[in-house]
Amino acid sequence: MSIKVGAASQELSAAYAAVTREPAGIVWNKVCVSLKRELGDAAFGSWIAPAVLRETQGGDVVLVTPTGIARDWIRRSAWRRIGELWAAGDAVGRRMDLKSRLEFEASADAASATTGAVYVEAKPQPIEIVLPVSSDVPAAAPTPAGKTSPIQGLQERFTFDSFVPGPANEFAHAVARRVASWADGHFNPVLFHGPYGFGKTHLLNALAWEAMRAAPNKRVVYLTAERFLSTFVRAVMDRQTTAFKDELRGADLLIIDDVHFIAGKQSSQEELFHTLTALVEDGRRVVFSADRPPSAMTEMDARLRSHLSAGLVCGMEPADRSLRLGILERKIEALGRAQGFTGSVRPEVLQFLADRFTDSVRELEGALNTLTARAGERLSRLSLDEVQAILRPHLRGGEKRITIDDIQKATSEHYGMKQADLLSERRNRAIARPRQAAMWLAKQLTTRSLPDIGRRFGGRDHTTVLHAVRRIEALRQDDAVLSQDLETITRKLRG
Numbered sequence: 483m484s485i486k487v488g489a490a491s492q493e494l495s496a497a498y499a500a501v502t503r504e505p506a507g508i509v510w511n512k513v514c515v516s517l518k519r520e521l522g523d524a525a526f527g528s529w530i531a532p533a534v535l536r537e538t539q540g541g542d543v544v545l546v547t548p549t550g551i552a553r554d555w556i557r558r559s560a561w562r563r564i565g566e567l568w569a570a571g572d573a574v575g576r577r578m579d580l581k582s583r584l585e586f587e588a589s590a591d592a593a594s595a596t597t598g599a600v601y602v603e604a605k606p607q608p609i610e611i612v613l614p615v616s617s618d619v620p621a622a623a624p625t626p627a628g629k630t631s632p633i634q635g636l637q638e639r640f641t642f643d644s645f646v647p648g649p650a651n652e653f654a655h656a657v658a659r660r661v662a663s664w665a666d667g668h669f670n671p672v673l674f675h676g677p678y679g680f681g682k683t684h685l686l687n688a689l690a691w692e693a694m695r696a697a698p699n700k701r702v703v704y705l706t707a708e709r710f711l712s713t714f715v716r717a718v719m720d721r722q723t724t725a726f727k728d729e730l731r732g733a734d735l736l737i738i739d740d741v742h743f744i745a746g747k748q749s750s751q752e753e754l755f756h757t758l759t760a761l762v763e764d765g766r767r768v769v770f771s772a773d774r775p776p777s778a779m780t781e782m783d784a785r786l787r788s789h790l791s792a793g794l795v796c797g798m799e800p801a802d803r804s805l806r807l808g809i810l811e812r813k814i815e816a817l818g819r820a821q822g823f824t825g826s827v828r829p830e831v832l833q834f835l836a837d838r839f840t841d842s843v844r845e846l847e848g849a850l851n852t853l854t855a856r857a858g859e860r861l862s863r864l865s866l867d868e869v870q871a872i873l874r875p876h877l878r879g880g881e882k883r884i885t886i887d888d889i890q891k892a893t894s895e896h897y898g899m900k901q902a903d904l905l906s907e908r909r910n911r912a913i914a915r916p917r918q919a920a921m922w923l924a925k926q927l928t929t930r931s932l933p934d935i936g937r938r939f940g941g942r943d944h945t946t947v948l949h950a951v952r953r954i955e956a957l958r959q960d961d962a963v964l965s966q967d968l969e970t971i972t973r974k975l976r977g
């Protein structure tokens with residue numbers, strides 16, 4: 483298949499502009515070198531390294547943190563210094579903003595709807611056309627050091643040893659281990675899907691490390707969908723698509739994380755489709771992760787969607803309480819080992835964390851990192867009161883955690899309807915407007931992502947939720963009754 487630059491679709495030109503602005507990634511790289519020296523490895527690794535720099539073709543640059551906690555930490559402890567270093571290094575004077583992932587997703591959706599702006603990841607390292615292969619990787623298992631491997635973008639700390647299995651993920655865990663063992667006769671491709679922040683990337687990284695350890699001579703290629711996209715675009719621009727295809731199609735195991743990002747990107751979808759079919763026909767293994775099952779990827783090309791579902795589609799659920807406790811214990815042990823203190827905390831503190839930070843494991847880790855940063859080796863002696871005081875600014879809605887289920891119950895009660903109506907397909911205004919109001923409340927009062935909210939409202943798409951949020955946002959400015967309704971429900975929910 484030949485790909486012509488002239489035939490490249492919209493996303494190519496958007497990403498083209500981003501790739502030509504690659505210096506943003508290089509400037510950020512230099513900023514990171516100084517920050518790491520100034521803040522120390524532990525603080526840098528916990529707070530700065532997980533953040534991702536994104537840029538539009540218009541020159542807007544945003545540092546996106548995985549959690550609100552990380553954003554707050556950076557704003558408090560490093561933002562001024564980042565600004566100085568950025569200003570000193572960026573000759574073109576681009577403005578840099580700081581957002582949590584949730585804020586970023588909402589604003590990027592809005593920007594793309596109004597101005598067509600597309601954000602792409604400005605990787606700290608320059609984008610390479612030649613993808614690294616497993617033969618570059620030592621056969622020994624990596625030591626979890628909490629840093630990004632220079633190879634392949636794999637996180638060294640994401641191994642099977644540090645992955646905690648539980649009912650929510652044990653099938654996925656077993657499948658990943660089986661794929662990593664190169665055992666014959668498993669389904670191909672394998673797609674893991676689940677809500678954000680519940681271990682998909684961790685599992686895929688663990689699978690890659692283990693597969694490389696088990697068969698050092700095989701070629702394992704791991705990349706995020708965004709990297710696939712930008713590398714492909716670069717290859718098209720440089721007329722090196724053959725090299726790009728050869729690299730991918732020469733893989734014995736190809737792993738693509740967050741494949742849903744490719745949905746709607748016409749030429750990239752097509753390239754991925756051909757890569758996938760070529761590899762599968764040749765008996766090579768392919769593994770994907772996504773935030774939803776292929777059947778729900780409505781913007782994905784139908785042919786690709788059907789091939790993604792052709793092997794094994796394996797769902798991961800949000801971690802339940804016992805798994806959250808298990809993960810916390812494992813992370814505390816690791817922190818203790820890394821920082822030289824007893825890896826334990828009081829049981830009531832553990833339970834408080836597991837009960838209050840349920841939206842994603844990432845959020846749970848963020849809370850633990852905040853405590854560690856504040857208390858250091860005193861972590862194991864912190865009382866519940868002290869922990870609550872440290873974390874209070876990060877808890878939404880005061881002491882009471884509000885769930886989407888609470889919101890649906892309160893909204894349906896307020897409007898005198900059944901909760902099931904909010905989840906139903908019914909579109910008449912008397913039902914649709916309260917449903918939109920409940921979605922708006924879910925966005926305001928919980929940390930759930932738009933796709934997550936959509937899933938909990940009868941499996942709706944994130945674009946439906948976004949539409950509802952914008953609609954209510956616009957209406958409540960002028961509609962006093964609606965505005966009052968929203969306030970009453972919010973007050974009731976906050977207790």
Ligand SMILES: Nc1ncnc2c1ncn2[C@@H]1O[C@H](COP(=O)(O)OP(=O)(O)OP(=O)(O)O)[C@@H](O)[C@H]1O
Nearest residue numbers: 644645646677678679680681682683684809843844
């Ligand atoms: N079962 C688990 N055991 C240990 N750590 C976990 C587990 N699940 C999640 N985590 C941790 O939670 C954090 C977020 O996980 P990860 O990045 O893998 O989520 P994800 O599902 O890929 O999210 P996204 O969709 O946003 O990419 C990571 O630090 C990971 O180590």
